[in-house]
Amino acid sequence: MTDIRIDREYRTNIGSAVALEPAQHPDDDALGLTLAALGIQRDVSKPHGQHRVLQALAEATVPASLVDAQARSHAIAADIEDALADWIPLPNALPVQVEDIVFLDRPEGLPVVAVQVALTIRYRR
DSSP states (O other), rough: OTTTOOGGSOOOOOOGEEEEEEEOGGGOOOEEEEEEEEEEEEEETTTTTTTTEEEEEEEEEEEETTTTTHHHEEEEEEEHHHHHTOOOOOOTBBEEEEEEEEEEEEEEGEEEEEEEEEEEEEEEE
């Protein structure tokens, strides 16, 4: 995700603000991308019990004060999808699947526009 930069032919520079833990940002520095694992479950579509599904979330925030905050959040979502298109993060895994993309305007009163990209990774132990 840190490769998401305009000089690498992406639409945004969100890769310069990647975190692995949720963080609070001051109003003037709300741009950020947080990656978090949500859980691992047995893949019920596979009968032998050694297949897993890792659920993860990529959440980006953009200061709502920016004139193009909505457009920028859509560009970030597209960049995340492009960056993960053929990425295989684990041995014996399939490529990352984007399951859902949600755009939130000022969630819980925060001065940001957020985009949440729900991801799944299927792999064999």
